[in-house]
Amino acid sequence: MELLKRLETYALERPEHIAIWVDDETVTYETLWRDVQKESELLPTTMAHQNVMLMHTQTADFIVAYLAVLVRQGVPCVLGPQWSTEQRDALIRLHRMPYIWGDEGLTSTSYEPSHEAPTIQQLLHIGFTSGTTGLPKGFMRDLPSWMASFEVNDTLLNYSTQTYMALGPYAHSLTLYVMIYALWNGKTFMGQDRYDMAKGLGYIAKLQQTCALFLVPTMVYDGIHLGQQSQWVRHIFISGDKLPPSRHTQLKTVFPESTIDEFFGTSEASFISVNRHQTAPLDSVGRLFSNVTVTLRERDDADIGQLFVKSPMTFSGYLGEDAVDEWIATGDYARIEGDVLYLQGRVKDRLIIGGRNVYPAVIEQHLKQWPEIVDTIIVRRPHDKLGELAIALYTGPKQVDVQAIRHWLSSRVSRYEIPSKFIRVTSLPYTASGKVSRKMAQTYYERGDFQ
Numbered sequence: 001m002e003l004l005k006r007l008e009t010y011a012l013e014r015p016e017h018i019a020i021w022v023d024d025e026t027v028t029y030e031t032l033w034r035d036v037q038k039e040s041e042l043l044p045t046t047m048a049h050q051n052v053m054l055m056h057t058q059t060a061d062f063i064v065a066y067l068a069v070l071v072r073q074g075v076p077c078v079l080g081p082q083w084s085t086e087q088r089d090a091l092i093r094l095h096r097m098p099y100i101w102g103d104e105g106l107t108s109t110s111y112e113p114s115h116e117a118p119t120i121q122q123l124l125h126i127g128f129t130s131g132t133t134g135l136p137k138g139f140m141r142d143l144p145s146w147m148a149s150f151e152v153n154d155t156l157l158n159y160s161t162q163t164y165m166a167l168g169p170y171a172h173s174l175t176l177y178v179m180i181y182a183l184w185n186g187k188t189f190m191g192q193d194r195y196d197m198a199k200g201l202g203y204i205a206k207l208q209q210t211c212a213l214f215l216v217p218t219m220v221y222d223g224i225h226l227g228q229q230s231q232w233v234r235h236i237f238i239s240g241d242k243l244p245p246s247r248h249t250q251l252k253t254v255f256p257e258s259t260i261d262e263f264f265g266t267s268e269a270s271f272i273s274v275n276r277h278q279t280a281p282l283d284s285v286g287r288l289f290s291n292v293t294v295t296l297r298e299r300d301d302a303d304i305g306q307l308f309v310k311s312p313m314t315f316s317g318y319l320g321e322d323a324v325d326e327w328i329a330t331g332d333y334a335r336i337e338g339d340v341l342y343l344q345g346r347v348k349d350r351l352i353i354g355g356r357n358v359y360p361a362v363i364e365q366h367l368k369q370w371p372e373i374v375d376t377i378i379v380r381r382p383h384d385k386l387g388e389l390a391i392a393l394y395t396g397p398k399q400v401d402v403q404a405i406r407h408w409l410s411s412r413v414s415r416y417e418i419p420s421k422f423i424r425v426t427s428l429p430y431t432a433s434g435k436v437s438r439k440m441a442q443t444y445y446e447r448g449d450f451q
Contacts, residue, residue, distance in 0.1 A: 019188065020063060039068035040068040047074040049075070053088065053092060063170075070124075079171060124146060126319055127176065138319030145313050150185070152291065153181060154185075158234065163190050166191055174239050197226060211234065212236070215237070216241075227254060230254075245282065246369070260276070261275070262285075263286075264286060264341065272341070302335070305335075306333060306347060345360050351388055356416055390417070393450055
């Protein structure tokens with residue numbers, strides 16, 4: 001596998017270069033490759049082409065295990081420690097996984113290794129969807145698809161940048177991507193076992209090397225409010241949700257030397273579009289990458305349809321399911337003007353008010369521009385006559401002037417899209433990717449937590 005060949009080369013050509021910096025621990029390329037070789041030699045020969053569940057609590061231990069499994073031609077299954085024992089055991093039963101590797105070492109399950117030939121060449125790992133309930137869904141990622149993503153990323157990032165930092169859990173798609181991307185390019189991956197933005201920025205200052213930050217919106221908020229300007233941060237990639245223009249301006253003030261790229265993408269499709277310095281239309285998610293083809297299905301009268309994506313960066317399918325179609329459904333409603341992509345919201349989130357389609361994400365984009373709203377989410381409430389109503393939950397320093405905000409919205413959205421009620425809350429629930437969890441917010445609203 002090309003990734004392993006590169007690591008071996010880096011270990012010989014730049015042995016003292018830091019490969020991994022996690023909290024206060026650093027590992028050079030020479031040490032990393034030596035540890036990977038040592039661990040791989042202890043693994044059973046029957047591991048080839050077998051799924052190995054990785055459950056380490058320490059990121060540095062996980063990286064060594066991940067690479068050692070690849071050396072043995074096994075398949076790392078990146079679950080991470082955040083899932084419960086019940087969920088882990090259910091996944092092992094469902095997919096008949098023969099091995100678990102965590103802090104206590106490698107253990108065999110009651111399932112015998114499969115002798116079937118692999119159906120996906122250069123399978124890099126199996127990741128798992130995040131969520132608050134239900135069983136995580138495994139998705140397969142091969143190396144060529146991430147190589148295509150690396151090539152796209154390289155066109156945006158100055159190659160002289162020495163450090164790539166992602167502060168989320170290693171099992172989160174963005175963090176895992178940055179980790180492998182850094183090792184692929186022979187750079188330093190900087191991460192944390194326990195998120196702390198202030199410490200992360202402190203590590204950058206201590207290392208004194210140019211750095212690219214890969215963040216989700218909640219981390220952006222933390223970085224802004226710390227107010228620690230850094231001359232070393234030269235590039236910021238943001239994935240997960242759009243930034244309000246005011247937040248973008250604040251971020252640029254704190255990191256004046258940085259180029260800011262906001263990505264739209266999914267774990268399955270990888271990168272889809274990018275908005276550099278918010279130069280694309282304000283209500284869009286940027287311009288499509290040149291190697292991405294999209295189509296809209298089941299379009300309505302407003303030319304809004306369900307978004308499907310095709311590119312060399314897409315995943316290889318879900319674990320235990322039939323081969324994936326070349327067109328990937330993102331689960332979003334969207335419209336397209338030229339190469340500019342406009343998201344209207346998740347398919348499952350659409351409201352129907354008085355027989356009209358209402359897309360909460362569109363309303364939320366506008367509300368986030370209101371000065372007194374820090375963050376917001378639209379939830380639904382049943383209504384006898386109209387079917388349902390839109391309710392705006394928001395955080396902010398004080399109550400908004402409802403009459404004023406409704407008047408302001410009336411020139412931006414249709415009358416039936418204006419929320420019927422605005423509720424200020426002390427906090428909103430967030431997912432691991434930094435987005436407000438609509439599902440949890442809806443649950444809290446329905447049980448009376450937000451009144």
